[in-house]
Amino acid sequence: MTTLLVDVANTVGARPDGWWRDRAGxxxxxLEQLAALPGRELAGPDGEPVPVTALVAVVEGQARDVAAPAGLRVVRAAGSGDDALAATAADLADGDDDLLVVTAxxxxxxxxxxVARIAGPGWLLAAADRAADPAEG
Incomplete structure (x- = not known):
């Protein structure tokens, strides 16, 4: 069982799709795409299965007020997103699930x-794309 902790700003910035014109959007x-991941088993960054039991997303800045889709816990950083993510990781590391942090x-x-394992945004984006593909589902 694994909790994914996602550095959302870092992950959004990994795709040059015009995100800088509308960070909140x-x-x-x-987040809507990531909401499909809890309850799924993903191929991990090392190829081993990752049974995702929870997903925690840290948002910051202009994106702090976005809606939280059902099934996700959204941490809204009051200041530094890195500070909020590090504090959340420390809290989650004390839990029963493995912790996989997504950041570059x-x-x-x-x-x-x-105890935290680390994966890059590219891995997460590819996993989310596969989860959204009906042929993969």
């Missing part, structure tokens, strides 16, 4: 609990 679209931010990676 891009965030809302990503090297500085943030250094602040995560030792």
């Amino acid at each position: 891009a965030t809302a679209r990503l 931010d090297r500085g943030l990676r250094d602040r995560l609990p030792a």
Whole structure:
């Protein structure tokens, strides 16, 4: 059982699809796509199965007020998104589920609990695309 903790700003920024013109809209679209992942078993970054039991998304800045889709926990960073993500990771690391943090931010990676596994946004975006494909579902 795995909890995914997602650095949403970092993940949104991984696709050059014009997100910078509407950060809140891009965030809302990503969260809707990610809402399909809890309850699924994904192929992990190492190829091993990842049974996703929960998904926690950290949002910040202009995207802080986006709606939270059903099935996701959204953490709204009052200040630094990195600070909120590191604090949330510390809280989640004490739980029963494995913790898989999705970020490409090297500085943030250094602040995560030792028990946290790390994956890049590309892995998550590909997994979400596969989950949205009816042929894969």
